[in-house]
Amino acid sequence: MANRKYLLAALLTICCYLAGAQTVTFRQVDSTSLAQYNAGNWRALIVDGNSAINSGIDYPVLRLRIAYAQFMSSNYHGALAQYNQVLKSDSYNQTAHYFSYLCNKYLDNNPAASYHASFIDTAVINREHIASFGLLIAGLETGVKIPSNAQRGMGSYTRASLGNRLGWRLQADQSLAYYNQSITSTTPTNGTTPQITPTNTTFANTQFEYYAKLGYSINCRLTLLGAYHYLNNSFGDVNFQNHVAMAGIKYAAPFFTLQGDANVSSITGARVTQFNVQLSTYPLGNLNFYTASRLSVQTGDIKQNIFTQLLGFKLSKQLWLEASGSFGAMNNYLEADALYVYSAIDVSQWKAGSTAFFALGQHAVLCLNYTFEQKLDYYLNNNYKQNSITGGLIWKF
Template identity: 30%
Template sequence: MHNAFFKLIVLVCIVAASPTVVSQQLTIRQVDSLSWKYFQEQNWDALIRTGREAHREQIDFKWLRQRLGYAWLMKGNYYKSKQQYRYALAFDEEDEISRLYLYFTNRATGHHLAARYHASRLPVNLQTQHSIPRTRWLNSLDAEYSYKRPEAFFRDNDLRGDGSYRRIGLHSFPAYRLSVYQSLSGFQQSTEWGNFTHQLEYMGSIHAQVTASLTAQVGYRYVGSRYTLLPDSFYLPGQQLAFRLDYQLSRFDLALSASRYSNNFLKVGQWGAHWGVGFSIPTPIYLRSAVFLMQEAWADPTGPDNPRIVFNQTLGAMLWKNRLWAELSATMGNQNYFTSADGMYFYNALDPVRQRFGAQLTVFINQHLSASLHYGLEKKYIYLLDEHYYQQALTGGIVWIL
């Protein structure tokens, strides 16, 4: 009898010392019940608090993530909403609700190709119900103008005049997982003794959303530079081919890029490694870095052939209610023939940039229209004079989604 009583005491102690199995099951049921209750009551703050408590207890399931995603959507935080639906999709790749809301949240955060990838996985009735066409040949138009002003000494002595840059672009979706962007741009600036530089460019790029996380890009650029050295003028055409792979891993973005530019005098190779991380608390914010290796090879064997490193750092944050986005950037290194902004801009001005700093504000006026204002400060180098000077630039742009 003593042995039986002792065994009973030991059993009670074991159960009392390890209540997590029982309480875990009860907690899962409670989380499910409470989250559904708060969801029906539209008590989004209570639902989010319940989700945080559940995650601290390592409790997670698809419906909880979907309810949290909807709660953040109703609170206007599209970034957090997208993150929750992405977690929900990991539980069930075929879930139509998760994919539908990933379409909405990616579109709301400007990731239109990723949004259309999820739309391509939806049944036809949902695609029709939400008016998601397979092709959209005219998705958006954009335009920008930039005014560039060198420091006073170089302007006053007619060494460098004010410069201007203008660009127009067109974006289209020929298929669910394919996007095409094309732009035309022009640049002009006067230099010493009445000389002028005029440059026209065409840039086209194709993006393919291979998977939900992997994007491939190929781009082509034609550069037509005309230099006027009074009384003579000569034309120097060039071409560039570029490739890029982007992979998204949870909150991290990884990418590799490569491009090659050539004209009658030289060839320039550029290879880049990019990485970034995004956070959504207390406000959406991201930090991106990139390092580039550049190599010039001149047709004349006596020309310079020196590899160099260019580094870029960018910090962006949403400042106000998904309406105002701010961004700071710095690019260091010899940026002669450098391509930046995912291939958007090509820097081959007469005076190469050695340092570039920028600050930009973007206002999302409504779901169709956004406007941006960018201030840039560049440290440039004049080869013939072996001198540096600073140039300021003010750029305004608009994007109109049709």
């Protein structure tokens, strides 16, 4: 009986020793993560590093190593999550700010990139040629709209744009655009009289536009948005001075962004308020695959709900594709922070399309878009199809 008692005690001691041997210590985590970092074993470093944090071993150097492993794995959102934790304990950490700048730059989040750049040492700023004032992006797009309606001529659209950094926290985007299409009015089948021009005449529908948007970074996650869009519309001899104002806020978190904004417009005599909420997700932590879901609610002289869904993915090292669809009548509808205004005489009932982005080196991106629209003839009240093809070039400084 006594021997059995001693044997049980010995077994218990051995079990406790083995259990203790499985407990990870700070020294083990530090040496293992350093070895994995030096060897470039990024996957193991991410897995083992996160496991150590979950077990209670958490310190800035470990976070920096995991973040760099995520960065080297092109998981920029995952890296930002780690760098944000480092900055909570050391708000001026140069490594965290520099790589956060790069991560946001690769995610096309210029406001957050600029915010982090404001904390980077001057020597690094000069070495990387990062300026607090100057051009960020320039673009040119032009396209045609081809309707299947004999009473509608082929439309053309051209827009030139510039994006400037006006300090570390302020960015301004501006563009000029011009649209032109010939319209032939037709006697309505219901006997009503058109409101803009006499029937059975052909007139030019032209539109000149100026657009300006400001983005101010409150911090690395919150950006205040404001925009103004002026449109000079002409329907033959009838001219309209149209105005659109937008105010919103955008929240950027690891793996998703959320934006809400309100738009007030006066377009061709109609006063409309449009509220938008958009959720964008980045499941892989980069632009290899992303989604955007947007709900727009119009009130005022026009009441309508529009839903838009977008999917984007990387096909190759230089090629990205986006596919999107919008559902709901787009009457004086505002899209892309009020950059695009759907104020045509014929209202689009729904649209779907795709865009290809092809990188031409480090700075230039070539864009090609195709869009199909179901439109409603203003005079005859019947549907017709419209195909649009747009090409563009974007230059990133």
